Amino acid sequence: MKVREMTLDDLFGVLELEHVLFTDDAWSEDTYRSELADPGGTRHYVLAEDDGVLAGWAGLAAVGGQGDVLTIGVRPELQGRGVGSALLTALLDEAAVRDCAEVFLDVRADNDRARRLYERFGFTAVGVRKRYYQPSGVDAIVMVRDSRPGEVPARRGVDM
């Protein structure tokens, strides 16, 4: 498996998987086009390929020393083989290159596999956005990974 930068040429393959994986919450083609255009130079999108087949993709925003994992997805039949871990590693490596002391993300409260992945990488829950995902009404859990030694992430939001 190879992880490389994502380009506009990858867009249609990614959009197809986006709809399979995220259904109600799927990003549009326009959203991806503006993300990949990246006029502010704050984005980093990567793609994993397995024998030339699109296995997954992920995106990071890095602004003012703060990183945000914007998206991560793995082809259903290739999940559970380390693709998600490889993509997240690539994003966190880039966050370090861009001097991000903290990396944040939102994850659906009912997404156990994703939450386990993030916890394995040192993310901890620091807040809840109540009924953030619509129309399902599922909460978003805000997680953060602090790369500064000895730092304890501050709690954000309510109900933790």
Ligand SMILES: CC(C)(COP(=O)(O)OP(=O)(O)OC[C@H]1O[C@@H](n2cnc3c(N)ncnc32)[C@H](O)[C@@H]1OP(=O)(O)O)[C@@H](O)C(=O)NCCC(=O)NCCS
């Ligand atoms: C969440 C997601 C990105 C994780 O990707 P993934 O490729 O399945 O992640 P990994 O394979 O690295 O890790 C998943 C599991 O496989 C296991 N695993 C990793 N490498 C493995 C290997 N070589 N052999 C066997 N198992 C392995 C991990 O231990 C982990 O186990 P767990 O789920 O019991 O904790 C993926 O499930 C996905 O695309 N989900 C749908 C979209 C989504 O929810 N995105 C996140 C939005 S916040």
